[in-house]
Amino acid sequence: MAEERVVGVGAGAAGFGGYDRGGGEPGGLATQDMVLNIGPQHPATHGVLRLRITLDGERIVGCEPIVGYMHRGVEKLFEVRDYRQIIVLANRHDWLSAFSSELGVVMAVERMLGMEVPERAVWARTLLAEMNRALNHLMFLGSYPIELGAITPIFYAFRERETLQQVMEEISGGRMHYMFNRVGGLKEDLPAGWLDRASAAVAAVRRRVPQIEDLIFGNEIFLARTRGVGTISPELISAYGVSGPIARASGVDFDLRRDEPYLAYPELAEEGVLRVTTGEDGDCHSRFGMLLEQVSVSLDLADACIARLRSLPQGPINQRLPKILKAPEGATYCWTENPLGINGYYLVSRGEKTPWRLKLRSASFNNIAVLPEVLRGCVVADMIAILGSMFFVVGDIDK
Amino acid sequence: MSSWGSGLIRGLRVTWQNLARRSVTAQYPDAPPELPPRSRGVIALFEENCTVCMLCARECPCWCIYIDSHKEAVPPVEEGARERSTNVLDRFAIDYSLCMYCGICIEACPFDALEWSPEFEYAELDIRDLTHEKDRLREWMWTVPAPPGLDPAAAEPKEIATAQKAAEKAAAASQGQAAEETRDDGGGS
Numbered sequence: 001m002a003e004e005r006v007v008g009v010g011a012g013a014a015g016f017g018g019y020d021r022g023g024g025e026p027g028g029l030a031t032q033d034m035v036l037n038i039g040p041q042h043p044a045t046h047g048v049l050r051l052r053i054t055l056d057g058e059r060i061v062g063c064e065p066i067v068g069y070m071h072r073g074v075e076k077l078f079e080v081r082d083y084r085q086i087i088v089l090a091n092r093h094d095w096l097s098a099f100s101s102e103l104g105v106v107m108a109v110e111r112m113l114g115m116e117v118p119e120r121a122v123w124a125r126t127l128l129a130e131m132n133r134a135l136n137h138l139m140f141l142g143s144y145p146i147e148l149g150a151i152t153p154i155f156y157a158f159r160e161r162e163t164l165q166q167v168m169e170e171i172s173g174g175r176m177h178y179m180f181n182r183v184g185g186l187k188e189d190l191p192a193g194w195l196d197r198a199s200a201a202v203a204a205v206r207r208r209v210p211q212i213e214d215l216i217f218g219n220e221i222f223l224a225r226t227r228g229v230g231t232i233s234p235e236l237i238s239a240y241g242v243s244g245p246i247a248r249a250s251g252v253d254f255d256l257r258r259d260e261p262y263l264a265y266p267e268l269a270e271e272g273v274l275r276v277t278t279g280e281d282g283d284c285h286s287r288f289g290m291l292l293e294q295v296s297v298s299l300d301l302a303d304a305c306i307a308r309l310r311s312l313p314q315g316p317i318n319q320r321l322p323k324i325l326k327a328p329e330g331a332t333y334c335w336t337e338n339p340l341g342i343n344g345y346y347l348v349s350r351g352e353k354t355p356w357r358l359k360l361r362s363a364s365f366n367n368i369a370v371l372p373e374v375l376r377g378c379v380v381a382d383m384i385a386i387l388g389s390m391f392f393v394v395g396d397i398d399k
Numbered sequence: 400m401s402s403w404g405s406g407l408i409r410g411l412r413v414t415w416q417n418l419a420r421r422s423v424t425a426q427y428p429d430a431p432p433e434l435p436p437r438s439r440g441v442i443a444l445f446e447e448n449c450t451v452c453m454l455c456a457r458e459c460p461c462w463c464i465y466i467d468s469h470k471e472a473v474p475p476v477e478e479g480a481r482e483r484s485t486n487v488l489d490r491f492a493i494d495y496s497l498c499m500y501c502g503i504c505i506e507a508c509p510f511d512a513l514e515w516s517p518e519f520e521y522a523e524l525d526i527r528d529l530t531h532e533k534d535r536l537r538e539w540m541w542t543v544p545a546p547p548g549l550d551p552a553a554a555e556p557k558e559i560a561t562a563q564k565a566a567e568k569a570a571a572a573s574q575g576q577a578a579e580e581t582r583d584d585g586g587g588s
Binding site for chain 1: 403404405406407409410412413414416417423434435437438439458460499500501502503506515547548549550551552553554555
C-alpha cells in the first residue's frame with residue numbers, strides 16, 4: 001500500500017488542522033537536494049540579504065547567509081572623518097535606530113575626553129533614545145505581519161510611527177537620520193512647547209498600540225505560523241552573541257540599560273520605570289510579543305524623561321567645544337542597548353582629530369549569524385516567519 | 400484558553416472601530432505636509448554673507464560643495480591708504496545627489512551664509528540638475544522659516560549673557576561714580 005502524503009506548499013503550509021509541516025517525516029522518499037537562493041532581492045529580506053538554502057523537499061537541511069551586498073566600508077570611513085562627521089555615518093548603518101547609534105559614538109568620545117554632559121542633555125538624550133526605540137519596534141511590529149501575509153497591521157504601526165516621527169522631526173529636523181547628537185550634548189535646545197507635544201504624542205501612541213496587539217497578536221493564523229516556530233535556546237543565544245529583544249525572548253535576562261547603565265537609566269531603573277521583560281519560549285511568537293512589551297516600557301520611560309525635563313532647572317544642553325576636537329591617546333569600548341541589541345564602538349585614538357580605529361559591533365550581524373542553526377530542519381514556509389522575526393536591518397549587518 | 404477564532408474576532412473588532420473613524424492619510428500633492436522650521440529639506444545660500452572662507456566645503460563629509468572665487472582689488476577708502484583685496488564668489492554649488500543632509504556646512508559657516516529650508520520638492524529627471532548653482536540656492540533663501548523659540552529651561556543665548564554682563568558693569572561703574580560724586584559733595588559743603 002502506498003502511503004498517502006500531504007505536502008504543504010507556500011503560505012498555507014503552516015501545519016493547519018492536523019497536517020504535518022513540510023510533507024511528513026524527513027527521509028520518507030528518496031529526494032534530491034536543491035539549492036535555493038533567497039535574495040539578495042527577495043522582499044522578505046528587507047534589503048539585500050542573501051540566504052543560500054539547501055532543501056530536501058520542503059525541508060531546509062542547510063542555510064548559509066551570504067552578507068556584504070550592502071557593505072559600505074563604514075569602519076574605514078570612520079578613520080578619515082572627524083568626530084562630528086562620524087555621527088553622519090554612525091546614524092546610517094542601522095537606519096531604524098539612528099539616534100541610539102549616534103549615542104554610542106559621542107559617549108565613547110566623551111569618555112575619552114572625560115567630558116561631563118549637562119544634566120538636561122542626559123535626560124533629553126534618554127528621551128529621544130527611547131522614542132527611537134519605540135519607532136524601531138513599531139516598524140517591525142508592522143513589517144513582520146506583512147511577511148506572514150497580514151497586511152493591515154502596518155497601517156496601524158505607521159500611524160503610530162508618524163505621530164512619533166513628527167515630534168522627532170520637530171526637534172532634530174530629520175525623520176530618520178536625526179544627526180542631533182554632538183560630543184558634549186545635543187545640537188540645539190528643545191523648541192518651545194515641544195515637551196507638551198512630545199508628551200501628547202507618547203500618550204496617543206500608548207492609547208493606540210493595543211490595537212496592533214488586538215489585531216494580530218492573538219490571531220489564530222498568526223499563532224499557527226509563529227508559535228513553536230524557530231525556537232532559539234539560551235545556549236544558542238550565548239554561543240552566537242545574540243542580543244536585544246531576541247535574546248530576551250529566549251529568557252536571557254540581559255539588558256545594558258540595567259546591567260551597565262548609561263545616560264539616565266540608573267535613576268530610571270531605581271524608580272522602577274525601566275522594566276526588563278523576558279520571554280520563555282524563544283519562538284517567533286515570543287519575539288514579536290517582546291517588541292510589544294518593549295514599546296510600552298519605552299513609552300513609560302519617555303514619559304518619565306519628559307516629567308524630569310520639565311522639573312530640571314534652566315541650563316545648557318551642550319558643551320562649548322574647541323574648533324578642532326581631538327580625543328586623547330588611548331582606547332575605550334562603549335556599548336549601548338540599541339533597539340535591535342548590543343551596539344558597541346571600540347574607539348582607538350592616537351590623539352588625532354580622527355580616530356585611529358573605530359570598530360563597530362552591530363547587533364544585526366550577530367543576530368543573523370544564528371540563522372543556520374535555527375533554520376536547519378524547518379520548512380520553507382517557516383523560513384520567512386523565522387527570518388522576519390530576527391528583526392534585523394541589512395545596513396547593520398553589512399555596515 | 401479562549402475558543403478558536405476569538406483572536407480573529409478581536410482583530411476584526413479593531414477594524415470595525417477604525418472603519419468609522421476619519422482617515423489619517425494625507426493625500427500628499429493635494430494636501431502639502433506641514434513641516435517644522437528645523438526640517439532639513441534644502442540648503443539655501445545668502446551670497447552676501449559668504450566670504451569664500453571654504454569652511455563649509457572642507458567640513459562637508461561628502462565633498463558636495465563646489466566653490467570658485469577670485470581676488471579683486473578694492474580702492475582705498477582713505478587717501479594714502481593701501482589698496483585692499485577681497486574674495487569674490489564666482490561659483491557656489493551644492494550637488495544634492497551627493498549631499499547627506501547632515502547640516503555640518505550650516506553649522507560650520509561662521510557668517511550665517513547657509514540656512515536650512517524645509518522645501519523638498521526639487522526632484523529631477525536628470526541627475527545633473529540636482530547640482531544647484533548659487534542663483535538657485537539663493538531662491539531657497541526666501542523659503543527659510545524663522546527658527547522656533549526655545550524651551551523656557553534652555554540656557555540663555557551667549558549674546559544676552561554678554562549684554563547683561565556689560566550692563567551690570569556699566570551700572571556698577573555709574574553707581575560708583577555717583578557715590579564718589581556724593582562724597583565729593585559732602586566734602587565740599
